[in-house]
Amino acid sequence: MLKFSTLSRSCHIFHPKSFSDSTLKSETTQELLQTLGFIKRSQAGLFQWLPLGLRSLNKLTGAIRNRMDNDGKAIEVSLSAISSKSLWQTTGRWNNSELFKLKDSKGKQYCLTATCEEDITDLMKNYITSYKDMPITVYQMTRKYRDEIRPRGGLLRGREFLMKDAYSFASNKEDAFATFQKLDDTYNKIFKDLKIPFVSAWADSGDIGGEFSKEFHLIHESGEDTLMSCKHCGDVSTLEMFQSYPEKDGRYMGDVSYKYALTKDHSTLICFYFPKDRQLNWNLALNVMEKDIDPTLRNKSNDHVLEVYQNDNEDIMFSKILRVMDCRLNSKSNFPDFPLKKYLKNNFGQIDDVSIVDAQENEICGKCEEGSLQSFKSIEVGHIFLLGNKYTRPLNVKFVDKENKNDSFVHMGCYGIGVSRLVGAVAELGRDAHGFRWPAIMAPYKVSICTGPNNEESLQRIKQIKSDLLENSTLHLQNDILNQFNEKLGIGAKIKLSHALGIPLCVIVGPKSWPNVEIEARGIRWGKKDQWKKELERRGQDLNWKCTTENEDGIEKHLVPVEHLTEVIDMLLKDM
Amino acid sequence: MLKFSTLSRSCHIFHPKSFSDSTLKSETTQELLQTLGFIKRSQAGLFQWLPLGLRSLNKLTGAIRNRMDNDGKAIEVSLSAISSKSLWQTTGRWNNSELFKLKDSKGKQYCLTATCEEDITDLMKNYITSYKDMPITVYQMTRKYRDEIRPRGGLLRGREFLMKDAYSFASNKEDAFATFQKLDDTYNKIFKDLKIPFVSAWADSGDIGGEFSKEFHLIHESGEDTLMSCKHCGDVSTLEMFQSYPEKDGRYMGDVSYKYALTKDHSTLICFYFPKDRQLNWNLALNVMEKDIDPTLRNKSNDHVLEVYQNDNEDIMFSKILRVMDCRLNSKSNFPDFPLKKYLKNNFGQIDDVSIVDAQENEICGKCEEGSLQSFKSIEVGHIFLLGNKYTRPLNVKFVDKENKNDSFVHMGCYGIGVSRLVGAVAELGRDAHGFRWPAIMAPYKVSICTGPNNEESLQRIKQIKSDLLENSTLHLQNDILNQFNEKLGIGAKIKLSHALGIPLCVIVGPKSWPNVEIEARGIRWGKKDQWKKELERRGQDLNWKCTTENEDGIEKHLVPVEHLTEVIDMLLKDM
CATH class of the missing domain: 3.30.930.10 (Bira Bifunctional Protein; Domain 2)
Structure with a gap:
């Protein structure tokens, strides 16, 4: 007689014995990955x-x-994973505070890559x-x-x-x-x-x-992260890279913020001016200056930069000053007083009409100069x-x-x-109120088989379905079928667990419907959503395949005779 | 027209462009792994x-x-790979000098597992x-x-x-x-x-x-490592574990060495006596005492142990002493003077006839007490x-x-x-004067295909042989065929490289023998050496398969019509 193997019982101890609907809803995705047994945090930022x-x-x-x-x-x-200090010194990257550093018993220094x-x-x-x-x-x-x-x-x-x-x-x-x-x-x-x-x-x-x-x-x-895209030309860039123009030129009448910088040789003071309610974009600022900015002063205060400038130039009267004006500014904007008391107007330079602040939604794309911008959050x-x-x-x-x-x-x-x-x-992307929804290619299993009472008949049916899938599926499912659950779980709990784990298809073998089998499709169709429908139209009658559409939980259901199960599973998985 | 792909040329840069016979013979196995492009040492004990x-x-x-x-x-x-100090402290293993330890930017301590x-x-x-x-x-x-x-x-x-x-x-x-x-x-x-x-x-x-x-x-x-085995009962143990008896009882007449130890409670001085030309086996000594020995004194001098014993016992006159005699000793052995001046004979205990030294070849097995011992080096x-x-x-x-x-x-x-x-x-085990000899299961490739001039005809033949192998071999060779070499190599150099890399079978497609193909078998048959010979006897005539036996370099050669090549390769690989 077939038995639920005691040897494979062990797999289950990492699955939760139970979990509540509110856990599925309330936990963050990264917490839920732990609750459902995907990973376990061992220390801050470290996972098993x-x-x-x-x-x-x-x-x-x-x-x-x-x-x-x-x-x-x-x-x-x-x-x-162990690299040498000397290599990282040669490229100038040793002094990075994010490098994990270690010494061996002889005192030689290394970093983890x-x-x-x-x-x-x-x-x-x-x-x-x-x-x-x-x-x-x-x-x-x-x-x-x-x-x-x-x-x-x-x-x-x-x-x-x-x-x-x-x-x-x-x-x-x-x-x-x-x-x-x-x-x-x-x-x-x-x-x-x-x-x-x-x-x-x-x-x-x-x-x-x-x-x-x-x-x-x-x-x-x-x-x-924040990405910006242009509705007209379709250009997508990170916020750091996106050049934008205001919807309407130079209407800004509010206060003006400023940030000082020095050229690499410290001969020139660069004053970036931009609207007070906007964020200076350092990358755009760098580009305006063709990267001729001393980067070490980036996070220093304006006063500090000014001090360095005054110290490093013999006679400040004759030193150069460059003003860079964001294109949103105009003569009506409320500029601050210039802090240097003595300077020669002749040594002043000015760059106008450049964009040096982070783009905002609805501004104009700096690339095509036509479309308006939209922003979105991303990973x-x-x-x-x-x-x-x-x-x-x-x-x-x-x-x-x-x-x-x-x-x-x-x-x-x-x-x-x-x-x-x-x-x-x-995990974050596919997560919903029932748990995860993995793309088939990276789901822990592509198909689960859930059955009601753990009796001889159920086991024979699971065995039959599994061997049919292994033999006849075109998708090589050797490593992709979950058919063993904690013996104590009822069929409802198994289905719920399968859905929570994010397995794209759950095959339900109930004593009532047999020899028909139900498939609950949980995988997301991000792309071509209607392909399976065409297949259903084309082959549905031959296969006696019915889609009973979505149930109250929003989960799509299919009913199919067991002899056509493999074929239908292959069709459904192709879109997921 | 088919071309030797320039894209795959890149693989070859890790293979040596040339190597001499003397390199193959003179380098250590671990050097040769580097010369032939398996690994590259980056720092002491670290490899790419x-x-x-x-x-x-x-x-x-x-x-x-x-x-x-x-x-x-x-x-x-x-x-x-990063574990926490507190865990290793809990189990008492933190103070291991072989642990790589590191701190994070907050000063928290970790080790690499x-x-x-x-x-x-x-x-x-x-x-x-x-x-x-x-x-x-x-x-x-x-x-x-x-x-x-x-x-x-x-x-x-x-x-x-x-x-x-x-x-x-x-x-x-x-x-x-x-x-x-x-x-x-x-x-x-x-x-x-x-x-x-x-x-x-x-x-x-x-x-x-x-x-x-x-x-x-x-x-x-x-x-x-050194292993000992018994010729009679077949018992194999590491030297630390092997109990042995001398060939002939108690004939030792030379000097006696001694090592002192204390019981865990320090109440008893244990004196291990053994022949001066032998090595005390700590593990056997521990077993004699049923592990009741203070391990911290293991590497201390006898004088130090004696001092601890005298300090930790109020009246040394009444403290216990246990003498443990290796079975090789007897009354004629030359014992040293006992160092304590005052002691009571009543407090002396003695254990005789135990084996507490490392076993030697030709001594008698301590397990069956019949067979004599042999030793061998191992990894x-x-x-x-x-x-x-x-x-x-x-x-x-x-x-x-x-x-x-x-x-x-x-x-x-x-x-x-x-x-x-x-x-x-x-690599060490299979290494010979021509390079490596990998077991098929872990060879970088199982089969190489070497051809003479890189012309259209050769390329077509390689293509044919490869696709036949992929389609018809029962051994799933998808990831196991090396058929692209540096274009500059002649057929002889390719074969030599294939042998040096340790590929079990080298298929040689020469214009003269075609449509017969030669196979050079370099894989070692450690186990059943004659199985392929039985196959050759049984199927040889049907397949027109001839073994031309070993050439002057000791490499076994086979000649077979190309249409039977896959079958013969499958048979040969099964033993390798």
């Missing part, structure tokens, strides 16, 4: 992956690896000698470490996280850019495979540096950079070119996806 | 995994996971509440860290390594032991899957602690422990038992395989 969470993480990893290999033509490596530009460049230096060795892209899926002062949002901002980081090496700018484009394309495919809504946006290069960069975001109101999950020779120059990675010369630096790009963060972000 | 090495590592990981899931009935989790007994016990405490939740076994494949003072032997003793560590939890001793046996059995299957010679040996529990333990070793003269690759409640007691992990009482501690076991170490050990 439980079987369910690890399943989702591994499936996502597999999906990303597939695209990186086949579309990105990248080769997988795996670097140590937060990202691997230094290590990969140092590694590839051994293998890249000629232009013929490039272009080449390598990637890895390894844990990274960041000593976040305020870890938050569960998987969204942890201190240890799984990252897919890729690095490209090319002998010239054109090849480097072509690889950047290929990886951009690969990233689009990766996020399309997940069948979730995402956008890519031009972005600031931040601490990684380099020539330019693009971010990949999931749109969600809980996100920490950043990927970032790709064209690096130029930011790392190959300090680490001295040159190659022999076609003319047999050995004096050019290798051109790099780097490409990251926060894999564990993406699990947290997708 | 290159594509070839990562392939082997991942295949080994997959093989182990398969057995852990299906035979060990274990569930995979994945814990953080060297092993995960503390963390897993702390985690499972959240999920185990009742005897019904057990037995359960969880495992993970994660990197571990040990601040080895002298990292050596490449992958054999690194400071960062991939470990498969499993932990079992049971409500009683019987279940705990049954799980230990199941995992012992699973480990045997894992090593049998690798088709390499291994032994398991009873061993000391060391720092992990617990009731008893068993180690898994690969036999190799380069190993750091430890796995270790399993029955832990009892060593960790659950300090971390207070109790459960509700059948009588509804909540006062027993959970019984644990732990089970480790050094996965990256195993890659290094198997």
Whole structure:
């Protein structure tokens, strides 16, 4: 006689024995990931992956690896998590307060890798000698470490996280850019495979540096990032990058704020003027000055900047001053008094009509100068950079070119996806009052089979359905069927758990409906929503397949004879 | 027209462009792993995994996971590499000099996990509440860290390594032991899957602690460990565990060495006497005393122990002394003077005829008391422990038992395989003058296809052979065929490289022999060596399959028509 195996009982201890509707509704997504047994927080910003969470993480990893290999033509490596102080000093990144640092018993200093530009460049230096060795892209899926002062949002901002980081090496700018484009394309495919809504946006290069960069975001109101898009030209950028113009020119009559800065040589005082109710956008300000600003003074007070300016210039009377006016200002705006008592009007310069504040909704797009802007909150999950020779120059990675010369630096790009963060972000995205809703590609299981009383008959039916699915589904469901639950759970509790865990399809084998079987479809169809309906129209009659539409909980139901179950499941899963 | 893809050229940059026969012969195995592009050392004891090495590592990981899931009935989790000081203090293991320790920006202290007994016990405490939740076994494949003072032997003793560590939890001793046996059995299957010679040996529990333990070793003269086995009863143990008797009783007439110890309460001085030319075996000495020895005095001088004894006992005249005599001694042995001037003969105890020194070859087995002993060098690759409640007691992990009482501690076991170490050990084991010889299950590729001139015809033939292998092989070779080499390599260099990399079968497509194809078999048949010969006898004539036996380099060759190639490859691979 078949028995519910006592050996596999063990899986269940990570699933909650019970949970209330109010838990499902009231907990944050990151709390719910713990309540339902996906992860468990061990310390601030550090998590243990439980079987369910690890399943989702591994499936996502597999999906990303597939695209990186086949579309990105990248080769997988795996670097140590321990990097050396000397490498990070060479590139000037050792003094980063977010690096976890450690010493060995001999007193030698190391850091845990937060990202691997230094290590990969140092590694590839051994293998890249000629232009013929490039272009080449390598990637890895390894844990990274960041000593976040305020870890938050569960998987969204942890201190240890799984990252897919890729690095490209090319002998010239054109090849480097072509690889950047290929990886951009690969990233689009990766996020399309997940069948979730995402956008890519031009972005600031931040601490990684380099020539330019693009971010990949999931749109969600809980996100920490703000993206702007233009209704006319469709341009999407991060707030840092978005140049905008006011709806109507220079009508601002309120108070004017100002922020002082110095050129890198400290010879010129730069005064940025902008409306008091707006936020200076440092990136736009930098661009106006073609990056000729001393960055160390960014967070200093205006008084401090002024003091440095006065100290570093012998005769302040003859030193230069540049005024940069945000385009929202005009002669009627209420400017503050200028703080220097002595100056020569001749040494004054002025830049007008530039946009140096964060864009706002309904302003005009700085790119097309036509459309009006909308903003939305988002979660950043990927970032790709064209690096130029930011790392190959300090680490001295040159190659022999076609003319047999050995004096050019290798051109790099780097490409990251926060894999564990993406699990947290997708959980957030699909979450509703009943729990999670995972895309099929990264659901811990694609299908659950729930049955009523745990008797011989039920077990035989589950066994039959499972073996039919394994044998006949075109979707390779070997690792995707959940059919063992805590023995104590009734059929209703099993269904509720299956829905809460976010399994896209729940097959209900009830004694009454047999040999018909019910499927509850919980997976979200983000994209083409009507494809399954066409299939239902086309094949419904042949298969005796009925959609009984949504029940009071908003869950879509299907009724189908058991002999056609596999076929219907395959059709339904394709959209999820 | 088909072209050797420029995109995949990139793979080759990690393979050596050339290497000499003397490199293959003279480098240590761990150097050769670097020369041939499997790994690259970044710092002392730290390695970057290159594509070839990562392939082997991942295949080994997959093989182990398969057995852990299906035979060990274990569930995979994945814990953080960062553990907390407080946990390790609770179990008394914080003051281990091999722990990598670090502080965060707030000054909180952590360690990198060297092993995960503390963390897993702390985690499972959240999920185990009742005897019904057990037995359960969880495992993970994660990197571990040990601040080895002298990292050596490449992958054999690194400071960062991939470990498969499993932990079992049971409500009683019987279940705990049954799980230990199941995992012992699973480990045997894992090593049998690798088709390499291994032994398991009873061993000391060391720092992990617990009731008893068993180690898994690969036999190799380069190993750091010594195992003893009995020719009669077949018992295999580590040197620490092996009890032995001299070939002939009590014939020792030389000088006698001695080592003092105290009982835990310091009331009794224990004097171990043994032949001067032998090594006291601490583990055997402990067993004689039923572990009633103060371990903190182990490495102190005899004088120091004596001083502590005299200080801690009010009147030394009345304190107890126990003499433990190794069975090799007798009245004719040359004993040293007893150092205490005052003592009462009445307080003297004596234990005779026990074995307290390391066993030597040709002595008599302490277990069967019949067979004589042999010793051999080996590399430890796995270790399993029955832990009892060593960790659950300090971390207070109790459960509700059948009588509804909540006062027993959970019984644990732990089970480790050094996965990256195993890659290094198997490399060592199969290494010969031509390079590596991997077992098929963990070879970076199972089959290479080497062709002569890189012309259209060759490319078509490779394409045909590859697609035939992918379609018709029963061994799922999707990820196992190497058919792209550096374009500049001639056919001889390709074959040599394939052999050096340790690929079990090399298919040679030469214009002369076509439509016959040559296979060079480099994989080792550790086990059943003659199985393929039976197949050759049985099917040879049908398939027109000829074995041209070994060439002057000791490499076995086969000639077979291309239409039967897949079948022959499948047969040959099954033994490798």
